[in-house]
Amino acid sequence: MSSNRERNDRKTGKKPGFRDRPEAPKTGGWTPNPPARGGADSPARERKPKVDADHWLWGRHPVLAALANPARKGMGRLLATADRAAEIERDGLAPNGHRVEIVDGTALARMLPAGAVHQGLAFKVQPLEGVALEDFTEPADGVIVMLDQLTDPQNVGAIFRSALAFGAKGVVVQDRHSPALAGALAKASAGATERLPCARVTNLSRALERLSDLGWQAVGLDGAAELTLEQALDRRPTVLVMGSEGDGVRRLVAEHCDVMAKIPMPGGFESLNVSNAAAIALYEATRARTRD
Structure with a gap:
């Protein structure tokens, strides 16, 4: 059996408008006017610039092997955390004359591709060209x-x-x-x-x-x-x-x-x-x- 209100709606032909509808709950569901993203009240997400991985070596073994490679003499930019720089100096691990730029680990990670495990060492250098067969x-x-x-x-x-x-x-x-x-x-x-x-x-x-x-x-x-x-x-x-x-x-x-x-x-x-x-x-x- 229908209610009186339903009969009246049918008689007048009036359809419930947006304002006639019950107020939407404050949580959950669709919000017709969502707050703008990245506005003054919400900090913008910092985007990491794209890194050309073909020009980087990172990690202890790859970088130390490159420093020991005579073909790398006079090439590249060597970056290291303070403790790694001290190790290189103490043990003579840069025999081809590369000078170390000391940076902190967080700054070093920002220079490299996401997820790169740098172990406190990175070397920006051209890829090896290879040798004759x-x-x-x-x-x-x-x-x-x-x-x-x-x-x-x-x-x-x-x-x-x-x-x-x-x-x-x-x-x-x-x-x-x-x-x-x-x-x-x-x-x-x-x-x-x-x-x-x-x-x-x-x-x-x-x-x-x-x-x-x-x-x-x-x-x-x-x-x-x-x-x-x-x-x-x-x-x-x-x-x-x-x-x-x-x-x-x-x-x-x-x-x-x-x-x-x-x-x-x-x-x-x-x-x-x-x-x-x-x-x-x-x-x-x-x-x-x-x-x-």
């Missing part, structure tokens, strides 16, 4: 790593770290599809990018042809390959070719490999991170060179 591949001996379109800085940095740990002669990357050897990549490498030669080449397939002429065999990593790494590797100078996690080694690059090999995974979970796969491959390649 023949600088570390002639004469042919040992193991080198070739990265086919790996773009994740954390993965590439970790591969540099493993390559240095297992005694690789150097790393080969494609110039157009590789991150700069700085920023998060250098941090993940723990300074290995300053100590391990890197050749940036235009075309990986042609680079493999040149390496073959110099006496290197190329072993590509492919989870669907028939041979295992243990079966494919021997004492010969070896290029380990690692592809991206999504696409793997590209077809044309794979065609220039002498053999494709896999890492056997009896656990039934065939999804290794590429930096983990590289570490295993480097271990196997090192072991193969010492086998009787």
Whole structure:
């Protein structure tokens, strides 16, 4: 049964207007006239300017490795907290003449990308340009790593770290599809990018042809390959070719490999991170060179 008020509304044809509606509760729900954001009563949020990470190294290991690299002599701007500056002076950790600018930790963090763990040290410097392929591949001996379109800085940095740990002669990357050897990549490498030669080449397939002429065999990593790494590797100078996690080694690059090999995974979970796969491959390649 309808109320009298409802009948009267129907009779007059009058519809409840905005003012006829009950007052909205003061909390919750939609507010037709919200207060302006960032006004005089609310402080504006400070926006951090965008930082070009390709021109920064940060963290103790990457920065100290760069300071010890003769190729860095006369380059860059070195910033450190007071305790780190004292350590550098006391232990002679800047042998190439870099002078330290002392800054506090908060100011240093503002100069770097968000989340950068600087450990009281940062170095603003141009990325390393790389060396010629023949600088570390002639004469042919040992193991080198070739990265086919790996773009994740954390993965590439970790591969540099493993390559240095297992005694690789150097790393080969494609110039157009590789991150700069700085920023998060250098941090993940723990300074290995300053100590391990890197050749940036235009075309990986042609680079493999040149390496073959110099006496290197190329072993590509492919989870669907028939041979295992243990079966494919021997004492010969070896290029380990690692592809991206999504696409793997590209077809044309794979065609220039002498053999494709896999890492056997009896656990039934065939999804290794590429930096983990590289570490295993480097271990196997090192072991193969010492086998009787």
